[in-house]
Amino acid sequence: MVLLTRGLVTVLLERASEAEPGGVNVLLDTTPAGELAGETAGIDPDSPVLTHFYFPEAGGSVRAVFGMDIGTPAGRARFLSHPDGDSTLRQTDDLAGVVLVAVPPFGESDVSAYDRRGRELDLQVLDAEPPEEHIGEARTDE
Structure with missing residues (x-):
């Protein structure tokens, strides 16, 4: 079973629609279900839920210099659109x-x-939100 948030699927589908007739290829990552707010009843708190994505452009300058993508984390999943x-x-x-x-x-x-071998998997969309993330705390030593 693949779990993902409704907010994530909405954003991904919007990107796919806007990119048409081209395709979209986006790296996804998870948050444990126990850290989400909203509809998670009956789901193991340790279950990974797809909650966010990395912009495909991330790491572009590193890739241009070194020829490989080390600027984007490995991620657990990928979203692709097939406009055909x-x-x-x-x-x-x-x-x-x-x-x-x-x-x-x-x-x-x-x-x-799908799993990486092409076997179809069940998909469940949750009305849940990941915790708010902060990039860092403001410096107070100045």
Whole structure:
């Protein structure tokens, strides 16, 4: 079972729709269910829930200099759009432990989940939010 938040799936589908006729390839990461606020009843608190994504442009300057992407964390999953309407996982797709594939018209029911071997997985969208993150505390020593 692949769990993800409604907020994340909404943002990803918007990106896919805006990129059409091109595709989208976005790295995703998780938050444990126990850290989420909202609909998590009956879900193990340690279960990973897809909650956020990394902008594809992150690490671009490092990649340009060194020829590899070390500016973006490895992530646990990937979101891809297939604007041609074929929702199956392809050998040419970038893979991860879990791959979400969306097809037009890019609604929640147009998203499928697969493991890296192409086996379809069950997908559950939760009405839950990850905790608010802060980049750092303001310095007080000045």
